[in-house]
Amino acid sequence: MSQTIRVGLIGAGYIASWHADALRATEGVTLSAVCDVSLGAAQALADGFGGQVFTSVDALIDSGTCDAVHILTPPHLHHDIAVQCLQGGLHVLVEKPVAESADQTRAIEAAAQAAGKRFHAGHNFLGMPSYLRLKDMLTRGELGRVSSAEIAWTFPLAPLRSGPYGLWLLREPKNLLLELGPHLMAFAVDLFGTPEIVHTALSHHVALPGDDRRPQGWRILARAGGVDVTFTISLVEVMDDRSVTLRGSTARARFDLSADTLIVDRDNASDLVINPLRRQMDKSWQHLREALRNAGTQLRSLNAKSPYGLSFRGMNAGVYDALRRDRPADPRFSGASAVTVMQALDDALALLPEDALTPAAPAVQTRKPKPTAMVIGGTGFIGRALTRRLVADGRDVRVLSRGRHGPFPDLPDSVETVGVSLRDRAALTEAMKGIDVVFNLAKSMDKTWDDALRNDVAVATGIAEAAMDAGVRRLIYTGTIASYDMSDPTRKITEDTGFPADMSDRNIYARSKAECERQLLRLHATRGLPLVIARPGIVVGAGGPLQHWGIGRWHGAGAVRIWGHGHNILPFVLIDDVADGLVRMIDADAAVGQSFNLVGDRMLSGRGYFDAIHRSLGARIRVSSGNLYAFYASDAVKYALKKYALRRPGVIRPSLADWKSRAHFSPFVNDKPKEMLGWTPEPERDRFIEKAITDANLFGI
Incomplete structure (x- = not known):
């Protein structure tokens, strides 16, 4: 392997910046390429972290700019892209879940073996410093004989209750486990070996649009290496508890992966009066030590080393140190470990009745919608309520979205969801033909004023110009009271x-929305844009x-x-x-x-x-x-x-x-x-x- 490993990122969404930042801090690695179907998204990431920009995987492979890639696309695309990249001569690291099943994961590993390349799983939490301390204590026997473990992910998942509902993880009930389960199962596999799943239960179901129910609670019981393991996933509005707790004959250890802390509760040999005092004092000193250690890390790094960020750095160190030195793959992130993790998740799903994993069938369409209203931003909180109100009033609606999965499966006769770039004026104009009223609820959350001018103001004026080109009778734009x-x-x-x-x-949001209004009012005054501006207050209610x-x-x-x-x-x-x-x-x-x-x-x-x-x-x-x-x-x-x-x-x-x-x-x-x-x-x-x-x-x- 070359001294410096050139790494490309495939997918420029939210998680990509974490990978890019960690790669920048990894010895012997350089970010050489960013690939995304959205040129704007790829360019924005490359502007911040470097790398050549591509809009197709074929072009990235053919360019010869990479030795390895991180695949950060939605999970249903992982298998095909991973196999393509391996066959193209690249090592791959695939974000969890690495695939949608154990069989797909085996196919990726087989492609890696055939190509003589490495397949790594993005189980980043296994790279956290406190987890490595926990694993070291277990290996040295400092916890005694461990009889049981509890591995928990109790953290609110707002999209289950308030959207957006078009996300991959909400398309099928099993996707929730495939999305979060790898974190938990990877701990068990790394600590104890292959799990045997004995029970799976679901709870706290919530209804998505179209009465499509999803479980917000998962409880899985397993045995691995002679240890009873309980996995808990709770996605309701609950206090954050993402942790690994090991109970041994000598001590109980709790690793908090959201804070990167490790607290060990030990017995001591003091008499019955002093014993409980010593025990609590010991834990108190540990909490103080962990707090000061974390505070020191954040101060020294100017908050660049958050626990989550450290997890990616630890993962990269494990993956690329072995690759650079031509040593066997780190077992924590190896393809073989990924297969074991995904098989355990498949086994857990297999214990559930079939109807528990079957999404509700969308309503049967009896006619093609004839939209007279368009809602841009129709998958958001206000957009969903507005679209349903328009349908209740007898209007058919065209919803503009980044994809074709919208939150209206129960309204196929009245709502159509189309994917159109808000930067493509010609496509917008075409989509607005026959439309009487356009509601623009789109917003862009930017970090710089230049980004806001490009992503919010220019988009709002482009939508307005398309509406005039298409002869729309009314454009209703939603600003914000925050501009006051x-x-x-x-x-x-x-x-x-x-x-x-x-x-x-x-703040940029308030300023940007005000500038959007100013530009739109100028179009109203100079070109007759049929504009109405709405500024909602603090919006509350169902959804x-x-x-x-x-x-x-x-x-x-x-x-x-x-x-x-x-x-x-x-x-x-x-x-x-x-x-x-x-x-x-x-x-x-x-x-x-x-x-x-x-x-x-x-x-x-x-x-x-x-x-x-x-x-x-x-x-x-x-x-x-x-x-x-x-x-x-x-x-x-x-x-x-x-x-x-x-x-x-x-x-x-x-x-x-x-x-x-x-x-x-x-x-x-x-x-x-x-x-x-x-x-x-x-x-x-x-x-x-x-x-x-x-x-x-x-x-x-």
């Missing part, structure tokens, strides 16, 4: 309030998340720091009321060229909202006030580190007024949509709480 300066509690906000003239010191960042900064499902003191009334609005307001804009001719703040009647403060959750659902969430001056000061330190120490381009520092605006101190007046649109948001407090909280399935239980 809401820092002054004495100033009431109406649609005439206006945004600050200079928004360069605002929305528990951990709503419009209210505060969340620290898991059980704790939130409210923006500000939390006693001022917040601009809540029910999701059904937002959909109603948007629909009313279609035929209100007087609304053209106007903007409307869709904010409900004054109901609850932030603290009142969480008190209502406690009273309605019996769940007390730990609520703390958020000192906005402290947030501002902390952000100033982060800004300085990012700009001057890490030298990241395009970093901004939001103003104090921007931080205060997150608390929504300024009250809203909602008279305009009521008078011009006939809009009537829920006026009764008890009914509001029922719809926003009681019936919203916030915890998934």
Whole structure:
């Protein structure tokens, strides 16, 4: 193997940046290529980490720029791409799940053997420093004879309750286990050997659109190497517990993989009075040691070595050190281990009745939809509710999405989902032919202003121009109330309030949406764009998340720091009321060229909202006030580190007024949509709480 291994990334989604960052920190490795069907996504990743850009695997292989690749595409593509790359002479590391079955995994390993190349599994958590300490203790016998182990992944999976529903992991019930199970099963295989699965049970089912049920709880019992192993997966809104606990005759050890800590509970030989004190003191010192070690790591690395990031670095070190030195593959990440892991998951699925793994059949289409409305962003929270409201009103709807899997399997006669690039004006224009009204709910969460101009502002104006080209009668654009300066509690906000003239010191999302509105209003004034602007408030209700960042900064499902003191009334609005307001804009001719703040009647403060959750659902969430001056000061330190120490381009520092605006101190007046649109948001407090909280399935239980 060459001294420096050239690695390419196939797939430029969220996980790719973690791989790229870890590769940059791995000795003897360089990132030489990025491949994605989206040229923009590939280029954006390459701009940050380097590498030649490709849009096809064939082109990447033919270029000769790589010795190995990391395959980071959706799992249903893993097998074919892995085999193609192995046959093309490349080593492969495949993100978990490496395939959709053990048979597919064996086929990848067979292709690696035939090609004389290596197939590695992306079981990154096996590379965490504290896990290696745990494994070393087990090997040295410091835990005694281990009789049982509990391996848990209890962490909320919001898409199960609030979407997006087109993700691979939600297409079939088994995909949830295939997505998360490899993490857990890889620990058991590495520590104890091949598991024998003896029991599998499901719980806490939730209904996806179309009454397609998915389990949120999985319990698997197994034996491996003489050890009883319990695997627990819980995806409801639960306190984070991702851990490996080993119970031995000498000690009990708990590895927390979300924090990269290891705590060992040991017996001692003191008398009965001192014994429990010593035992608790020992654990206390360990907790302090782990906390200081982690804090030191983060300070020295300027937060570049998070536990999750360290897991990828550890994995890369194990994979590429052996490859560079021409040594046998690290068993933790070998193809043989991947086969064992996937076989155990297949065995667990085989113990379930067939109907538990069968997705609900989509409704049979009896006619082809004839859309007169288009929803861009129709798979999101507001988009889903709006689409269903349009159908209820008798309209057929065309939903624009990145793929063809939309959250409307029960509406095949009325909803069609089409995949069109929002940057392709010609394709957008073609998709809008015959469409009467277009709702643009799209948004882009960018880190720099240049990215926002490219990904949000340019896209919004491109959609508007396509709508004019296609002769659309009405374009309804959703901005955000976040664009207002809401820092002054004495100033009431109406649609005439206006945004600050200079928004360069605002957060990028608020600034970008305001710029979108400015550009669209210019098109209305100069070219007659039939525009209406809607700015929803803090939207709540069925299909929305528990951990709503419009209210505060969340620290898991059980704790939130409210923006500000939390006693001022917040601009809540029910999701059904937002959909109603948007629909009313279609035929209100007087609304053209106007903007409307869709904010409900004054109901609850932030603290009142969480008190209502406690009273309605019996769940007390730990609520703390958020000192906005402290947030501002902390952000100033982060800004300085990012700009001057890490030298990241395009970093901004939001103003104090921007931080205060997150608390929504300024009250809203909602008279305009009521008078011009006939809009009537829920006026009764008890009914509001029922719809926003009681019936919203916030915890998934």
